[in-house]
Amino acid sequence: MISPRVLRVVLIVLWIGLLVWSGEGRAETVYVQAKTAQLRAGKTSLDAVVGNVKFGDALEVVGRDGSWVEVKTSAGAKGWIFANKTSSSKPSGTNDTLAKLGQSMRGNDASATTASAGARGLDKASEGYANRAGVSARDRDAVDRMTAYQIPDQEVEEFLREGGLGEYAK
């Protein structure tokens, strides 16, 4: 029969071991909180790009230094990412799980009435609305052009670089 004193010591040792194990074994994770982001070889925007990640990707934190976080991707690639492009909580995204589930249950009734971003032409629902509301051809064309308006990501990146914004801050 184990004495209560020995049992207490064993429990304390086990508890301490569990604390040490959980602290070492649970790496910090951050998520990409930007449409896209680049992993760089060093912690400046001048360092070479070594990889690309996208919104919602989980990254294991290896280290931190100022405005930069050193991370490892699930594929094992390592690099530095600008800290403002990460979040400690997982972003829900455009259609969170509940919205997707709801749409799935309703069936894809919206598909017949919507157009994908970037495609020209008002969708069927808006076209019907424009007819009923008497929206002019000029205003329809304005919204049509607005819907289709796109700027490539590289041009946005160049705009940030020119302005010394984001990871290009001086």
Next chain:
Amino acid sequence: MNMRSNHGLTATLIALSLTVAGCAEVQRASEDIARQSGNPRLAGAIHGVGNVVGSLFPIGYEEESSIGQAMALQVVARYGGVVDQPELVRYVNLVGRAVANTSDRPDIPYRVAILEHESINAFAAPAGYIFVTRGLLKQVRNEAELAAVLGHEIAHVSQKHILDVIQRSKRLAGVTEAGLSYATSNPAAFKTVIDGAVKKLLDEGLDQDKETEADTIGEVFATRVGYDADAYVNLLTRLRDLKGDDRALFKTHPNFSARIEAVQKTIQSKHLVATGVLLPERFARMAKRI
């Protein structure tokens, strides 16, 4: 109990239980079973169950996109059309994209249009349709202020503030059907929903707590890119000097003093930095075209 009702009961039970569990494919299969067993009314009922259960969930992006586009039509129509100056439009869109790309909802397309109107105003319709008036742009002194204005509108989109308005507008229009199929099956109801939402957006305004939330979250979005944290306070202060607190910039928003205080509290609590990045020269090059 005959064979037909057995099929029906089975189909109903499967549909109810698995619809709740999220198995839309099985729900559709149950509809088919009911139809094949010669009971179209039951098939319709199962479809209805799916719709009702589906309506309890948030609006998805496809539906949001369609509603946003229809609302955009009305905003453009009521504000006299849009400015057709490609370089200026490109510039405001670049600032908008810079802010949106590191917002809390960067994975949808955002587009900014300049309304041909001298009032001082800005709006956001669902799915990333953002508008600023020519009158508002005339009050802006630098790119950081513009980024903060756009940050406010992007926050309305990221927080899905307008979708709450849509849900309310649907209820007021008596639309119980979930999804967008009513837009084609009952276009009059769709028009009522859109008109109700536009009225709320342009005439009555969103709830004041949502405006405050958009101010504070938009401030965070703009500063994430590196714009100076004091820029928005400077703009709001100048507008208060211009318009006074009795008559807020947008009749639909809280008064300026309350907004300035809320933004200043956010700057302090979140340690947002006055980086000095205002970019007045880049803005001035474009401002000549306003």
